[in-house]
Amino acid sequence: xxxxxxxxxxxGKDSTKVRDAYIKAARVxxxxxxxxNASMSTIAKDAGYTPTALRHHFPxxxxxxxxxxxxxxxxxxxxxxxHLDSPSMAQAIEGSMANMHRxxxxxxxxxxxxxxxxxxxxxxxxxxxxxxxxxxxxEFFYSSLIALGRKTGELESLTDELHIKFFRIxxxxxxxxxxxxxxxxxxxxxxxxxxxxxx
Amino acid sequence: MSTRGRPKGGDSAQTKKKILDAARLEFAxxxxxxxxxxxxxxxxxxxxxxxxxxxQSKEKLYTDVFEQTxxxxxxxxxxxxxxxxxFDAMRKLLDDSRLLAEQLPSYSDFLASLPIEAxxxxxxxxxxxKRAVYQDRTFRRLASIGIASGELDFLTEDEATxxxxxxxMGWFFERHFRQAEIPNSGESILxxxxxxxxxD
Numbered sequence: 050x051x052x053x054x055x056x057x058x059x060x061g062k063d064s065t066k067v068r069d070a071y072i073k074a075a076r077v078x079x080x081x082x083x084x085x086n087a088s089m090s091t092i093a094k095d096a097g098y099t100p101t102a103l104r105h106h107f108p109x110x111x112x113x114x115x116x117x118x119x120x121x122x123x124x125x126x127x128x129x130x131x132h133l134d135s136p137s138m139a140q141a142i143e144g145s146m147a148n149m150h151r152x153x154x155x156x157x158x159x160x161x162x163x164x165x166x167x168x169x170x171x172x173x174x175x176x177x178x179x180x181x182x183x184x185x186x187x188e189f190f191y192s193s194l195i196a197l198g199r200k201t202g203e204l205e206s207l208t209d210e211l212h213i214k215f216f217r218i219x220x221x222x223x224x225x226x227x228x229x230x231x232x233x234x235x236x237x238x239x240x241x242x243x244x245x246x247x248x
Numbered sequence: 249m250s251t252r253g254r255p256k257g258g259d260s261a262q263t264k265k266k267i268l269d270a271a272r273l274e275f276a277x278x279x280x281x282x283x284x285x286x287x288x289x290x291x292x293x294x295x296x297x298x299x300x301x302x303x304q305s306k307e308k309l310y311t312d313v314f315e316q317t318x319x320x321x322x323x324x325x326x327x328x329x330x331x332x333x334x335f336d337a338m339r340k341l342l343d344d345s346r347l348l349a350e351q352l353p354s355y356s357d358f359l360a361s362l363p364i365e366a367x368x369x370x371x372x373x374x375x376x377x378k379r380a381v382y383q384d385r386t387f388r389r390l391a392s393i394g395i396a397s398g399e400l401d402f403l404t405e406d407e408a409t410x411x412x413x414x415x416x417m418g419w420f421f422e423r424h425f426r427q428a429e430i431p432n433s434g435e436s437i438l439x440x441x442x443x444x445x446x447x448d
Contacts, residue, residue, distance in 0.1 A: 081367075081368075082368065083279075083364070083368060085279075085282075086281065086368070165364065167421070167425040168360075168364060170425065171424070171425050171427070206440075206443045206447075207436070207439050207440065207443060210432055210436075211432060211435065211436040211439045211440075212436070213436075214430060214431075214436035215415075215436035215437060215439075215440050217418075217430070217433075218415055218418040218419050218422065218430070218433050218436065218437065219411070219414045219418055220414070221418045221421075221422065222413075222414040222415055222416070222419065222420075222421065222422075223418070225417060225418065225421045226413060226417040226418070226421070229363035229364065229367075230363060231367070231376070234410070236406055236407055236409075236410035236411075237410045237413070237414045239407055240403050240408065240410055240411035241411065243402050243403055243407065244402075244403075244411070246402075247444070247447075248443075
């Protein structure tokens, strides 16, 4: 097809602005309607631009979803991972969960989008290599968290492998269940910190 | 003709159960929007109109599948009165849940997708509240076992309940998403409670 300038494609700074508007609208659609029900043309309309321009930035839904994932992970992951610099594992858990809780209050579409990613992957395996960084991040975060606990002497009871799995299950479960039941609260965080002091 | 609705007498309960089974699988596989009454009817070997005879609408069918599936699952994973440690109760819960997932995969899959369906379809928000009631009954029971046995005596009942909720649902969802348990995840839960049991 001929590239008609009138149908979108702004250049430079404008182009970034348009792209961001699409991502923002798409994030809401993907979280509220799911990947399968989200429609490219409705997203374009909501973003205030044309479907043609949307296709220029993201030729298909897979590309759009990957871009939303990348933008969302770039926003959220650093705010979680910085707590690995805490002096203790208890503080790392406290800080990262409090931060996640804060983001879920202030920008619920960010954390709910991320909490829904694994359920979309189950339905649409074609998305999985586009969000590979998620699994890497999860593994990195929990193994670093356990390494911290081992270093400070907070963890001595089980093997590293079992510690990694236990805290991963508990903290991911808190994220999934809290978002799915629409009740993210910090009681699990308090319990995990007390548990750690008991170990 | 056998494909025409409404079988008589004793067949009726059986047909109803067959429809619920077929519907559970259809909803678990294709979601509420994607589920086809025609496919459900074909699976059971009846006419679509017969499905509507027993369940007035797709919405009613979904709600009834939810009730029946929740009752079955939560009944079987709720610890019995004689469980004396959280370690034992959790071991039983994990074993029962694994058995259910193996023998009746559509039960676990249906329940795992429910909260997302409820968010997509506000008419099911009431089911989320019912889901919370089922969960609370089981998780509060586990919490009080853990507090009484000393395994979780350093937590309040609310804290113990939320911790157990996060652990069990984390294990459950991760298994659902991957269609396989995360290696050593069940073991890590049991090892933790065994440690807490023996370290008093």
